[in-house]
Amino acid sequence: MTQTILHIDASARIQGSTSRDLTAQIIERLNADQVIRRDLTSPLPQLTEDWINANFTPANDRDAVQRDLLALSDQLVEEVKAADTLVIGVPIYNFAVPASLKAWIDLLARVGLTFHYTETGPEGLLKGKRAIIAVASGGTQVGSDIDFATGYLRHILGFLGITDVQFVAADAIMADAEAALKRARTAIEALAA
Known part of the structure; x- marks a missing residue:
């Protein structure tokens, strides 16, 4: 069975990034047939009123400008x-996800494409996928009261239909980098390909 991975890095740091190092290790561990790469250091646009209007215009009624706005x-x-x-x-920046990752999520969460509303509430349309999230933080412990990143990511991915979510954490690195990286490596080794 072939496996395709979407590899997303959200760290603003190219060199010396713990989260980038962890995703590279995970990709190697999973040994996928194909890897689609999306590096969020290339900025994504923020949502605008024109984008939102284009998004809520029925697909068949969109003009060329609206289609262009939604192309990315x-x-x-x-x-x-x-x-x-x-x-x-x-990486956890100021207790939450980087703005670049939030921009990616905003462009991904589209009614009718990645979720829809039913009589019982919203339903994600990206079912049957797995997400492995490599988290790095200097001082924020994953799962603590000040971690506003991992709960948000689990929620938004679930909202889109991706409920198989695993975290590999190198958290609170400033307290004990060696222990944090060891925990992360152990978690990566335990990942099933």
């Missing part, structure tokens, strides 16, 4: 749809 978002959605597994590198 369409591409991001297709990348996720093509993947069996998402591997996302997330």
